[in-house]
Amino acid sequence: MINFYSFRDLTRHTLLLSFIFLLFLGEANAGVVVGSLTENFTCDGQIYQTFPTNGDTKLFEAKLDESGLVFTPRLSPNNESIEVQIKALLPGANSVSLTNSLAFNPIDNFLYTVVRANLNDGKGKRLIIFRIDRNNVVELAGIPENNGTIIDEAGANVSSSGLVAGAFSPINNLYYLTGVRKPVYVVDITDMSFKKFSAHNFNIADIAIDPVSLSLYASNKRNSSNQLVQIEFDDINNPTTIVRKGNAAPISSQVNDAVGASYFTPAGTYIGYQNKPGKIFSINLTTGRTTVLANGPNLVFNDGASCPFDFEVDLDNSTLTIVADDAIADGVDINTIQATLLDVNGNGSERKEVSFSATNGAIIGSCTTNFFGKCLVNVTNVKAGISVIGATVSDGTLTDTVSVTFIPGAGDPLKSLITANPTTLVADGSSTSTITVQVKDSNGNNVNNGGDTVNLTASSGTIAAVTDNNDGTYTAIYTSATTVGTATITGTLNSIVITDDASIILKNGAPDAGQSVISANPTTLVADGTSISTITVQVKDVNGK
Missing domain, CATH: 2.60.40.10 (Immunoglobulins)
Structure with a gap:
């Protein structure tokens, strides 16, 4: 194995000449590794896709939210596409084909892609691996051992076609490559050595590794329908054998063409982009449910990659909003709150459990966020007034709160x-x-x-x-x-x-002297010093009562 790590101060053109020179030396079992890029991406869940426009394959940044899908081309500082740069790095080569296989390596945070090229050395086409940095500059990453010539089980040179699907292991530098009914090849980009595993019978255009189960998944094109398939290794980070190749879940009839791009979200949701008609969709591996997220352009081919890193929820910028308010305080009528969880990069935090607190005796449940980081929860109360709602996730308590109002119901003569x-x-x-x-x-x-x-x-x-x-x-x-x-x-x-x-x-009222009466009984007595009369004072109020 010959490795070159001392070219950082050389130009890309000098790197290429060294690279091609080694190829022409004919070292049949040698792999080549070169590299000088230092401006790597951030592993932030951003979606990247490659597809041709006007005959030129470009790298695009995809922005997906509830308003739709927007692609923004990413060009180098010299305003060059990845295809223009790759062809410039292969002077004199012909039959240069971009095979897609776009993948995000979470170890070095570069994007990688595979190219097939004939270097006019009589050895036919071989695989060449390129990396892309965050400034959209492309460089030669290396060539797999055997001078990039990979022979499948049938004796065919798959370097010349077929390896259109790529994904990286989440914790090391293993680059998984496969294609339509092809073997699975695992290239270690640190030294360009590779392992070959048995072929599958799937018609797939891209693969993705689930960060939760650490299995390979792909959309298997079957006539006018698709099937989500799984290729499971004994250890995705140090594979020695494939332990399962089979169907994982049906895909909705809304997706019926080749799925050129696929990747996973941090929570383990499979995302695919169908070529024609262009649409991006998700599959929940637990429920098998397919959801079309947005429509996009029709594409001849495309490939996708993302770094499925689970960032913490941004507690200060995540929000609570009132969807429905002024419910009757009868314990049945509901107010509705929407939680929107964003990570520190402003992306929605998917499949996050949100628990809520409520004052004034309100009853509130919990919810789990969707692909866009949103979920709804209902609030009831039998006590009228204002209830302050707060939310908590595993990362802490959201700064934002909202206040909902419960209004009294109809008058009840039993309670009035x-x-x-x-x-x-x-x-x-x-x-x-x-x-x-x-x-x-x-x-x-x-x-x-x-x-x-x-x-x-x-x-x-x-x-x-x-x-x-x-x-x-x-x-x-x-x-x-x-x-x-x-x-x-x-x-x-x-x-x-x-x-x-x-x-x-x-x-009665207060005693009144003018209305009060004094009486004697009897009113006549013998003046003998012993006869008596009872004197009575009848106190009366001003009304004579």
Whole structure:
């Protein structure tokens, strides 16, 4: 094995000449490794895809949110596409074909792609691996051992066609390559050695490694339908054998063409991009459900890559929003809250469990975020008023909170109250008390609006017309009777008897000297010094009672 790690100060052209020179030396079992790029990507979940436009294959950055899918081309500082740069790095070569196999290496944070090229040395086409940095500059990464010539089990040179699918192991530098009904090759990019594993019978255009199960997955094109298939190794980071090759889940009939790009989210959701008609979709490996996320351009071919790193939730920039408010406080009607979880790169945090807190006695559950980092939760309460909602995830508590309002239900005569103020009056036919009806709903919440019909009656005395105060209270003036006793105030709410009532004690007024009477019995006595008469003072109030 010949490795070259001392070319960092050389130009890409000098690297290429050294590279090609070694190829022409004919070292049949040698692999070549070169490299000088230092501006690597950030492993942030960003989606990258390659596809041709106007005959020129470019690298694109894909932005996917609920508003749709937008592709932005990424060019080098010299405004060159990856295809232009690769061909410039292979002067004199012909039949240069970009095989796709785009993959993100989470170890060095570079994108990698595989090219087939004939270097006019009589050895036919061979595989050449290139890497791409975050400035979209392409360099030669290396050539697999055997001078890039890979022979499959049938004796065919697959270096000349077929290895269109690529993905990297998550914790080392193993580059998995395969294609339509091809063996799986695992290239160690540190020295360009490779292992070959038995062929599969799948019609696939790209592969992706699930960061959760560490298995290879791909969309298997079958006539007018697709099937998600799994290729499971004994150890994805040090493979020695394939332990399973088989179907994993059906794919919705909405996806019926070749899936050129595939990758995984940090939570283990498979994402694919169908060539024609162009659309991006997801598959939940647990439920098998296919969801079309957005439509995109029709493509002849494309390939995709992403670094499925699970970043912490950005607690300060994640949000809570009110979707539905002003529910009736009956324990059934709901207010709805949406949680939007973003990671530190502004991407939605998928499959995150969100738990909530609520004040004022509200009942609230939990939810799990979708592909875009969003989920909905309902809130109920039997207590009217404002409830403050907070949210917590495994990374901590969100800074944002929202306040929802629960309003009282309809008035209930079984819960409504009748009160009198004052509760004691002089039975003079003119003293008054204010009678108030507080309408309450079935849970005892004060109704805060008017419009009900309230009638009041008294067992003695009189009650004036009832006034609707438009705040859930109704008032009327009671005038006392002239008879001492207890007056009972009753009422109806919308023609139904109110269970509660009020009592007013009617009593005499204060003693009045002018109305009080002194009497003697008998009124005539013998003046003998012993005869007696009973003197009685009848104290009366101002009304003579």
